[in-house]
Amino acid sequence: MDQLLQHLVNTVIMGGTYALLGIGLTLIFGIMRIVNFTHGELYAFGAYMMYFFATIIGMNFFVSIAFAIAAGMVLGAIIEFTLLRPKRGADIDTTMLIMIGAWIVMQNLEHLSWGGIAKSISSPLPEAPLVIGPVSVSWLRVMVLVIALVLIAATYVVINRTKLGKAMRATFQDSNTAALMGININAIYTMTFGFGSALAAAAGALLGPVFVVTPTMGDLASLKAFAIVILGGLGNVTGAAIGGFILAFAEEIGAGYISSGYRDAMGFVIIIIVLLFKPTGLFARAERVG
Amino acid sequence: MKQVFPLIALAFFATVPLWLQDQYYLHTLVVAGIFMLAAMSLNLLLGYTGQLSLGHVAFFGIGAYVSALTSLGFSLSIFGVQITHEPWPPFIGLILGALAAGLCGYLIGKLAFRVRGAYFVIVTISFAEVVRLVSLNWVELTNGPLALPGIPPLTLGFDWTGYVTLWGKAQNYYLVLVFIALAYVLIKRLVQSPYGRAMIALRENETLAVSVGISVTKYLVLAAIFSGALAGLAGGLYAHYIQIIDPMIFMFLNTVTMVIMVITGGKGTLAGPIVGGLIFGLAPVVLRNYVGPEVQWILYGVLMILIVFVLPEGIVPAIERWFNRKAKPGRKDGSAAGGKAADRETGQGGSTLALASSGKVNS
Amino acid sequence: MNAQTQTSAPILAVEHVAVHFGGLVAISDMSFEVHEGELVSLIGPNGAGKTTAFNVITGFQRPTKGHVSFQGTSLDGLKPHEVTGLGLVRTFQRTSVFEKITVFENVLIGLHRRTAPSLLGTFLGLPGERRAEAELREQAWEILRLVGIEHEADELGGSLPYGDQRLLGVALALAADPRALLLDEPVSGMNASETGRFIDLLNRLRAKGTTILLVEHDMPMVMKISDRIVVLNYGRIIANGTPSEIQNDPEVIAAYLGGGVKNA
Numbered sequence: 001m002d003q004l005l006q007h008l009v010n011t012v013i014m015g016g017t018y019a020l021l022g023i024g025l026t027l028i029f030g031i032m033r034i035v036n037f038t039h040g041e042l043y044a045f046g047a048y049m050m051y052f053f054a055t056i057i058g059m060n061f062f063v064s065i066a067f068a069i070a071a072g073m074v075l076g077a078i079i080e081f082t083l084l085r086p087k088r089g090a091d092i093d094t095t096m097l098i099m100i101g102a103w104i105v106m107q108n109l110e111h112l113s114w115g116g117i118a119k120s121i122s123s124p125l126p127e128a129p130l131v132i133g134p135v136s137v138s139w140l141r142v143m144v145l146v147i148a149l150v151l152i153a154a155t156y157v158v159i160n161r162t163k164l165g166k167a168m169r170a171t172f173q174d175s176n177t178a179a180l181m182g183i184n185i186n187a188i189y190t191m192t193f194g195f196g197s198a199l200a201a202a203a204g205a206l207l208g209p210v211f212v213v214t215p216t217m218g219d220l221a222s223l224k225a226f227a228i229v230i231l232g233g234l235g236n237v238t239g240a241a242i243g244g245f246i247l248a249f250a251e252e253i254g255a256g257y258i259s260s261g262y263r264d265a266m267g268f269v270i271i272i273i274v275l276l277f278k279p280t281g282l283f284a285r286a287e288r289v290g
Numbered sequence: 291m292k293q294v295f296p297l298i299a300l301a302f303f304a305t306v307p308l309w310l311q312d313q314y315y316l317h318t319l320v321v322a323g324i325f326m327l328a329a330m331s332l333n334l335l336l337g338y339t340g341q342l343s344l345g346h347v348a349f350f351g352i353g354a355y356v357s358a359l360t361s362l363g364f365s366l367s368i369f370g371v372q373i374t375h376e377p378w379p380p381f382i383g384l385i386l387g388a389l390a391a392g393l394c395g396y397l398i399g400k401l402a403f404r405v406r407g408a409y410f411v412i413v414t415i416s417f418a419e420v421v422r423l424v425s426l427n428w429v430e431l432t433n434g435p436l437a438l439p440g441i442p443p444l445t446l447g448f449d450w451t452g453y454v455t456l457w458g459k460a461q462n463y464y465l466v467l468v469f470i471a472l473a474y475v476l477i478k479r480l481v482q483s484p485y486g487r488a489m490i491a492l493r494e495n496e497t498l499a500v501s502v503g504i505s506v507t508k509y510l511v512l513a514a515i516f517s518g519a520l521a522g523l524a525g526g527l528y529a530h531y532i533q534i535i536d537p538m539i540f541m542f543l544n545t546v547t548m549v550i551m552v553i554t555g556g557k558g559t560l561a562g563p564i565v566g567g568l569i570f571g572l573a574p575v576v577l578r579n580y581v582g583p584e585v586q587w588i589l590y591g592v593l594m595i596l597i598v599f600v601l602p603e604g605i606v607p608a609i610e611r612w613f614n615r616k617a618k619p620g621r622k623d624g625s626a627a628g629g630k631a632a633d634r635e636t637g638q639g640g641s642t643l644a645l646a647s648s649g650k651v652n653s
Numbered sequence: 654m655n656a657q658t659q660t661s662a663p664i665l666a667v668e669h670v671a672v673h674f675g676g677l678v679a680i681s682d683m684s685f686e687v688h689e690g691e692l693v694s695l696i697g698p699n700g701a702g703k704t705t706a707f708n709v710i711t712g713f714q715r716p717t718k719g720h721v722s723f724q725g726t727s728l729d730g731l732k733p734h735e736v737t738g739l740g741l742v743r744t745f746q747r748t749s750v751f752e753k754i755t756v757f758e759n760v761l762i763g764l765h766r767r768t769a770p771s772l773l774g775t776f777l778g779l780p781g782e783r784r785a786e787a788e789l790r791e792q793a794w795e796i797l798r799l800v801g802i803e804h805e806a807d808e809l810g811g812s813l814p815y816g817d818q819r820l821l822g823v824a825l826a827l828a829a830d831p832r833a834l835l836l837d838e839p840v841s842g843m844n845a846s847e848t849g850r851f852i853d854l855l856n857r858l859r860a861k862g863t864t865i866l867l868v869e870h871d872m873p874m875v876m877k878i879s880d881r882i883v884v885l886n887y888g889r890i891i892a893n894g895t896p897s898e899i900q901n902d903p904e905v906i907a908a909y910l911g912g913g914v915k916n917a
Contacts, residue, residue, distance in 0.1 A: 029408065035408045035411060035412070083595065086599070087598075087599070092407050092408060093340075093342050094598055094602070096342060096408075096411060097342075097549070097553060097594060097595075097598050098594075098595050098598050098599075100344075100546060100549070100591075100594065101590075101591040101592065101593075101594035101595035101598070102591065102595065103591070104543075104546060104587055104588070104590060104591030104594070105587075105588050105591035105592060105595075107587075108584040108585070108587040108588045108591070109584075109588060111584045112584045112585070112588075219542065223415065223416070223419055226412045226415070226416070227416070230409070230412060234408060234409070259427060261423070261426065261427035262423060262427060264419075264423060265419070265420055265423040265424075265427075267416075268416035268417070268419045268420045268423075269420065271412060271413065271416040272401070272413065272416055272417065272420070275401065275404075275405055275409060275413055276401060
């Protein structure tokens with residue numbers, strides 16, 4: 001029982017960052033119809049930026065997080081502007097191939113610029129864990145959860161309460177109509193990709209200090225993000241948020257009760273099961289994928 | 291001209307071991323040939339049915355592991371039941387590996403073709419990742435990250451002919467060459483038959499294809515089975531040639547290599563994966579003198595993007611179009627159906643046949 | 654509604670079909686029959702539910718309620734290719750041809766239903782398969798000549814003039830060996846002479862005994878060639894009768910004047 005409680009706490013903590021990762025990917029897919037294979041690399045990029053600002057430059061830990069997120073946003077916008085904008089309207093396979101190419105380039109650039117050795121980022125938070133009854137959790141992880149929740153809430157505000165969010169939602173519904181209504185679709189796409197990338201970078205910046213930073217960390221992140229997004233239904237933001245927590249839970253249970261080696265397999269098992277029984281995701285409305 | 295070109299190419303490649311003595315180059319060609327086979331199998335799905343399968347390495351790896359384990363033997367217990375398998379001849383392993391991969395193609399096809407587009411891509415990637423993680427964690431069977439060493443090379447022959455074990459590079463080179471030639475002929479026959487037309491129809495316009503009575507599931511699953519089996523065969527050849535395999539064989543980058551071969555050469559063309567396979571099979575030989583593996587991958591990635599931007603159909607259709615334009619000035623259309631030019635010629639041949647017969651309407 | 658003019662068993666029967674998209678009712682309650690050898694037109698203002706009716710009949714859209722049967726066989730739950738397999742073949746308003754494939758190969762694809770290749774024979778390149786392939790090519794030429802686009806056999810489907818693309822769409826459907834043919838606005842976008850040629854084609858098909866269900870806006874053509882006309886408005890049938898009965902039906906006249914449809 002105590003063990004289960006510990007698993008649940010771990011679930012909530014990992015779930016927050018997973019949700020960030022998933023929301024970023026699902027936004028990009030929902031609005032732009034692009035399967036973003038660079039998502040995991042933006043996650044890794046966020047982690048490396050965190051390492052750069054916090055460890056190499058030695059900036060304040062929290063300011064570094066903000067900077068890493070901003071860097072992710074800028075990089076995402078650049079990718080959109082250079083690689084995707086010229087191919088607007090191309091079929092989904094074409095953009096997928098472009099994104100796969102970009103992903104390979106990014107990962108190997110990371111390898112080239114930072115080396116293959118894992119980097120660790122130290123945090124200013126107390127080493128001693130927070131202990132509540134039978135459950136113990138490090139302060140760092142608590143902070144990660146809090147920031148992730150704040151960012152998720154901020155995403156909701158942006159999507160539901162701002163003019164940008166309104167334009168994004170209109171584009172999501174029907175990009176042609178949105179364009180007729182005077183929405184600058186190109187700008188929306190660039191901002192969406194930047195925004196989604198910022199969320200991925202945020203997840204990387206938050207988890208970087210918890211684990212270590214390696215050039216290939218993005219691969220699993222991408223695949224997990226796909227799992228989360230499929231779980232929630234492609235393009236469904238709330239679904240992705242919930243999906244993040246479900247994946248975290250499945251991983252905890254898989255690692256805790258089956259074998260720790262299969263922790264990372266849970267996401268794929270989920271993908272396959274969901275697609276077998278409910279291909280549109282657990283929380284999907286009608287899906288427009290052709 | 292078009293008909294004899296593959297034969298000229300085959301004849302040329304058959305002479306290579308006669309004048310190429312460098313064992314390293316020969317080795318590179320064997321590995322390139324094996325990946326070429328895998329790329330040809332991927333082309334069937336990606337090029338002819340239009341389904342972007344990004345888990346293709348799973349079929350390759352399954353073929354490799356099944357073939358390796360069949361010829362090495364294994365002993366494991368499942369739920370307390372002890373299963374022991376004595377080593378079998380490698381050639382049987384090769385066949386079982388192809389069959390196992392074909393079966394996986396069937397299952398994945400059945401599952402994944404219910405969903406399309408982005409979903410299909412993600413299902414196939416997930417499948418490959420699950421297989422990779424199983425190979426990594428099922429240590430009792432696969433030895434996990436410690437790899438399966440000592441896989442015997444293929445032995446060919448019968449009791450009445452005597453046996454030959456393929457230890458040498460040149461022997462394996464010819465073996466792979468034979469399989470490529472065989473695969474080429476089978477794929478050619480398949481894609482130029484009603485089966486292939488159904489696959490192409492589904493790629494070009496699924497709604498319309500269905501309306502003339504083409505079953506989506508039947509033809510896509512068929513393509514997946516054949517594609518999986520061929521990739522599994524390539525994996526088996528790889529295992530017996532390299533003689534050691536580990537879970538790294540399931541690396542996503544291996545799938546990416548196959549995809550790059552297909553799209554660079556020209557998806558949906560018979561020669562595309564062969565041309566692409568040669569380019570990317572031999573590129574490391576050229577590049578390794580100048581740059582490290584990371585830069586090499588960066589170049590691959592950049593090239594992949596460039597191809598999509600500059601030459602989306604790939605090299606072979608571009609050459610074909612250039613050739614056609616030279617041969618028949620005034621024709622403006624390119625063969626977008628790729629590799630169908632030969633078919634079209636036959637179509638014209640049929641015209642004289644049909645015109646000679648009565649113009650009666652069939653019922 | 655008018656009584657059926659024929660008494661034989663219908664080849665196609667649509668019974669109380671309803672289609673709802675969420676809260677939107679595309680078809681509220683539709684029943685009609687088509688008899689062997691008949692040419693029936695389904696008309697109505699834009700948005701009346703004609704194309705939806707086609708989609709339901711051919712299995713592309715599940716009805717919310719009701720049934721469709723063809724030659725006495727229920728089509729409930731059949732997939733589109735299975736419906737085609739029974740000999741009920743349709744054309745489309747928009748996606749009518751394989752654009753990047755030659756006209757000849759388009760028709761070869763259409764002939765799919767008439768092929769029964771063996772996989773092994775294909776791989777081995779057996780003479781039987783080659784003979785079957787040669788026969789298929791001959792059939793393709795016959796169909797091209799029937800619709801009159803044989804001179805364009807070597808062009809890409811998408812490069813044909815619009816009218817010929819529509820003809821190729823019909824050729825594809827004909828290749829699938831239809832007992833009954835469902836044509837969705839086949840002459841839209843055709844000029845008068847092309848339409849004239851198309852009417853000739855329809856007459857030739859009818860002479861062969863093909864049953865035809867037509868959705869069309871071109872009223873002069875509909876009035877000229879139909880045995881019977883079914884009028885849809887707002888998802889329900891408001892009239893069903895011969896062209897002259899339809900022309901004098903007050904409800905039809907009101908629907909069309911209100912709907913403002915061209916050529917009415």
